[in-house]
Amino acid sequence: MVSTSATPGATTTPTTTTTTSPVDTTAADTASPHRAEAKSRFNKALDEAKAGAAALKAEASVRAGEYRGQAKTKGTEYRGQAKTKASDLAVEGKAKASEGMKSLSRMVSEQAPKLDEKLGAKYGDYARSASRSLDENAAKLETKSVEELGEDAREFVRKSPGTAVGIAAVAGFLISRLFTSSK
Incomplete structure (x- = not known):
């Protein structure tokens, strides 16, 4: 800035005053290399983190594939075991049902003469007919496969869905009663 002195009879001499800016140029010169170095290090760390994440993703994908393969193998193995066990249980259940029907048939057949005496020959004949029907159905059950x-x-469900329901x-009601009474 230039100023002049206003004294009468004096000569004026221009003077200059310099003002300093708030930014020190020497500090900016020394901070710039550190800033660039810090930025470079940050970018390197960021690149390493990205590479590490990519490596972890690849490893996780490989492990997931291995686990998927193991699960599929075990699932197939367990499925086969379950089918075998279910088949065995179905055959056993079929045999027990057939035996139960035969036992019921014998009991009804044994009661037929008593029904003849107490209620008449007509009711005894009903009991004998029911006994024969139970025996026939038990024999059919034994000869058929589970499939x-x-x-x-x-x-049967296709032909009469209402009856099946x-x-x-x-x-379901009888089974629920059976389990609730056993507690």
Whole structure:
């Protein structure tokens, strides 16, 4: 800035005053290399982090594939075991059901003469007819395979779905009563 002195009779001499800016140029010169170095290090760290994340992702993908393969193998193995066990249980259940029907048939047959005496020959004949029917059905049950029985059940449901739902409801009720009374 230039100023002049206003004294009368004096000569004026221009003077200059310099003002300093708030930024020190020497500090800016020394901070710039450190800033560049810090920025460079940060970018390197960021690149390393990205590379590490990519490596972890690749490793996780490989492990997931291995675990998926193991799970598939175990699932196939367990599925085979479950099928075998279910088949064994179905055959056992079929045999028990057949034996139960035969036992019931014998009991009804044994009671037929008593029904003849107490209620008449007509009711005894009903009991003998029911006994024969139970024996025939038990024999049919023994001769059929589990797969044939399953197909027969599917066919029955297709032909009369209302009856099938009713039977399922009654069976569910009886099973629930059986489990609640055993507690």
